[in-house]
Amino acid sequence: MNVLLFLFLLLNISAFLLVGYDKYLAKNRKNRISEKTLLIGVIIGGTIGSGLAMLYFRHKTAKQSYLLKFLFIVILQILILPYLWTTYVN
Numbered sequence: 001m002n003v004l005l006f007l008f009l010l011l012n013i014s015a016f017l018l019v020g021y022d023k024y025l026a027k028n029r030k031n032r033i034s035e036k037t038l039l040i041g042v043i044i045g046g047t048i049g050s051g052l053a054m055l056y057f058r059h060k061t062a063k064q065s066y067l068l069k070f071l072f073i074v075i076l077q078i079l080i081l082p083y084l085w086t087t088y089v090n
Helices: 002-027 035-057 064-089
Strands: none
Touching: 002 035, 035 064
8 A cells, every 4th residue: 555655646746747847848938748748647647746736836727628638537537436446445
């Protein structure tokens, strides 16, 4: 269980830093990280880190298409979580 917690924290810290780095690139007019890459970070478990980074850095919060994709992933994860919990934890 400690390994899973460590991986969860690592994924979320990575997602947080990725969104922050993309904001840095945007402010400095550099080549950006694709939305697909940012959303992959969310899909694989960095939802909390990515969401907090969006609020903290005020990044991607005005782009409705990104927010809808983010919200869809969050809802999907919430719906799948009970199944995973009963299958793998019990």
